[in-house]
Amino acid sequence: MSAENAAGTPPLLDVKNLSVRYPLRSGVVEAVRGVSFVLGRERLGIVGESGSGKSQTGRAILGLTPQPGIVAADRLRFDGIDLLSLPPREMRRLRGRRISMVMQDPKYSLNPVMTVGAQIVEACRVQKLAGGRAAKDRALDMLAAVKIDDPRRVFGLYPHELSGGMGQRAMIAMMLVGEPDLLIADEPTSALDVTIQLEVLKILDELVATRGMGLVFISHDLRLVASFCDRVLVMYGGRIVEEVAAARLGEAGHPYTRGLLGSAPRLSGSVHPLPVLERDPAWLA
Amino acid sequence: MAVPTPPAAQHDRGLPAPPAGLKAWLTSPAPASRTQARLGRFYRGWRGFVRNPAAMAGFVIVLLLLVVAASADLIATHSPTVAGDLRTERLLPPGGEFWLGTDDQARDIWSRIVHGSRVTLVVVLLVSVISMPVGLAVGTVSGYAGGVVDAVLMRITDIFLAFPRLVLALAFVAALGPGIENAIIAIAITAWPPYARLARAEALQLRGADFIAAAKLQGASPLRIVAVHIVPMCMPSVIVRVTLDMAGVILIAAGLGFLGLGAQPPQPEWGAMVASGRRFLIDQWWVAAMPGAAIFIVSLGFNLLGDGLRDVLDPKAAER
Numbered sequence A: 001m002s003a004e005n006a007a008g009t010p011p012l013l014d015v016k017n018l019s020v021r022y023p024l025r026s027g028v029v030e031a032v033r034g035v036s037f038v039l040g041r042e043r044l045g046i047v048g049e050s051g052s053g054k055s056q057t058g059r060a061i062l063g064l065t066p067q068p069g070i071v072a073a074d075r076l077r078f079d080g081i082d083l084l085s086l087p088p089r090e091m092r093r094l095r096g097r098r099i100s101m102v103m104q105d106p107k108y109s110l111n112p113v114m115t116v117g118a119q120i121v122e123a124c125r126v127q128k129l130a131g132g133r134a135a136k137d138r139a140l141d142m143l144a145a146v147k148i149d150d151p152r153r154v155f156g157l158y159p160h161e162l163s164g165g166m167g168q169r170a171m172i173a174m175m176l177v178g179e180p181d182l183l184i185a186d187e188p189t190s191a192l193d194v195t196i197q198l199e200v201l202k203i204l205d206e207l208v209a210t211r212g213m214g215l216v217f218i219s220h221d222l223r224l225v226a227s228f229c230d231r232v233l234v235m236y237g238g239r240i241v242e243e244v245a246a247a248r249l250g251e252a253g254h255p256y257t258r259g260l261l262g263s264a265p266r267l268s269g270s271v272h273p274l275p276v277l278e279r280d281p282a283w284l285a
Numbered sequence B: 001m002a003v004p005t006p007p008a009a010q011h012d013r014g015l016p017a018p019p020a021g022l023k024a025w026l027t028s029p030a031p032a033s034r035t036q037a038r039l040g041r042f043y044r045g046w047r048g049f050v051r052n053p054a055a056m057a058g059f060v061i062v063l064l065l066l067v068v069a070a071s072a073d074l075i076a077t078h079s080p081t082v083a084g085d086l087r088t089e090r091l092l093p094p095g096g097e098f099w100l101g102t103d104d105q106a107r108d109i110w111s112r113i114v115h116g117s118r119v120t121l122v123v124v125l126l127v128s129v130i131s132m133p134v135g136l137a138v139g140t141v142s143g144y145a146g147g148v149v150d151a152v153l154m155r156i157t158d159i160f161l162a163f164p165r166l167v168l169a170l171a172f173v174a175a176l177g178p179g180i181e182n183a184i185i186a187i188a189i190t191a192w193p194p195y196a197r198l199a200r201a202e203a204l205q206l207r208g209a210d211f212i213a214a215a216k217l218q219g220a221s222p223l224r225i226v227a228v229h230i231v232p233m234c235m236p237s238v239i240v241r242v243t244l245d246m247a248g249v250i251l252i253a254a255g256l257g258f259l260g261l262g263a264q265p266p267q268p269e270w271g272a273m274v275a276s277g278r279r280f281l282i283d284q285w286w287v288a289a290m291p292g293a294a295i296f297i298v299s300l301g302f303n304l305l306g307d308g309l310r311d312v313l314d315p316k317a318a319e320r
Helices: A054-061 A088-096 A116-126 A132-145 A153-157 A166-177 A193-209 A222-228 A245-252 A255-263 B023-025 B036-049 B053-070 B111-147 B147-163 B165-176 B180-207 B210-217 B222-258 B271-278 B286-313 B315-319
Strands: A013-024 A027-039 A043-047 A070-072 A073-079 A101-102 A182-187 A214-219 A231-236 A240-244
Touching: A013 A054, A027 A054, A027 A240, A027 B053, A043 A222, A054 A073, A054 A101, A054 A214, A101 A166, A116 A153, A116 A166, A132 A153, A132 A166, A132 A231, A166 A193, A166 B210, A182 B023, A193 A222, A222 A231, A231 A245, A231 A255, A231 B111, A240 A245, A240 A255, A240 B286, A240 B315, A245 A255, B023 B036, B036 B286, B053 B111, B053 B286, B111 B147, B111 B180, B111 B222, B111 B271, B111 B286, B147 B180, B165 B180, B165 B222, B180 B222, B210 B222, B222 B271, B222 B286, B271 B286
Parallel strands: A043 A214, A043 A231, A101 A182, A182 A214
Antiparallel strands: A013 A027, A013 A070, A013 A073, A231 A240
């Protein structure tokens, strides 16, 4: 495993037997069931279909599982800090400054009544990085870092005045302004145009590489993840069914992964009948 | 476009020149700058407002009230508190010397009404300034926190809402002691619960929004999220509601004055003036009718203005 650390320092993120349960009136829903993985300063992709628990895993790491969810794990450590027993105040200090998250749709994840600049400045202020002019300079630098051509103009714009790609870049700027060690990207490009997707990914990739962050990239796009990440976890029904190096995705052994790969459309030749995912209840056992 | 640049467009960073005329510039479908777009939107809202005669009437009445209150010393023909000659100038009907007649203390009713507008405005403004933040704070905290906090705060709100406002205000003034300051406090205490309800409903909707989750992700504390992200979103609807409630505030203040619990004599307060004229209602009708008409016109004005503002500010209502 690439994350096994020879030097003996703890890995960035160490998850063992993580489970997220929702006790509802209609019974207990198990969203995540016994997920374990270790992450160093690398890019880890998590793929799976809707409801496979990939987003729930990301939220559980940040301690943002919505009520009435219950998070349990044998081990949930970030840089040697036990996240499960951390008091809320300490957890808040960790968020943004050490772990951050880029969300799916900038239309909803940016405050509609605050300008982009004000939101990034607010992020600085929350994390007690800087205030006043220093915060503004920092925000402008960050906007420039996500390849926004005219940071001064965008600084004063409201989210509805931005395109999707610009909005997501602003979101990335806002989430990276605290220079976190770990970034969780929860389908950061799903709401974007295909042509913009690659652009945003390139920016994300550069920032992650230059700042030496760990990245958890959650997506349902298997090929995208394979081209972008070092390692891929395939989730199904709240479990990790397969872990494979991105370069060797073609040699994946699990029938579910093979099914996902087979379902991807091909440009050359027609496939008849169209492949259908097979789901074996035995995988959930 | 090769249209010659009119003077109005010259600040405009040399961008394409709009057709001549301020109106055309304001209604241009392709604004050349953000300022122009913003002014244009304001202008269209204003046009919609002007087209509504009732709202315009309300606006004019409130504007008149403001002018009268600001220049009360110039407009008033006599002192509002110093009595005239009690033998010859008592209870005179409206006429040349005393435009709206005199009351039982031989004071000019016109001057008293003019000065009373100040009292009315102070009451309306202070009640809004006190009750709006309270309602917003209770509502947003309750809606965002949920659970026990929500239950406790909302039950307190329910208790306040369970009483008729005037009766509750009466009880508070009776406990605090009569006087205009205490009347303001009492009215403010009874005015916040509807705002709290409104703010809570909006906060509940916002609580699950993605941008609130994003703020949490940055490590913002719950208090900060409420203050920075939720309160500004609840403001518009609460402000409209406050404007609509202003007429009610005037009526309650007048009601308290009428019952002798608001402004104390000799302060010219419209409700108290109606009360003092009650004894002469049959023979000297103007003593009670003039301040009564003032109360009626001003509260009508605030009501019409509030309705008009709601139509302009709410884009959903404007489309109809």
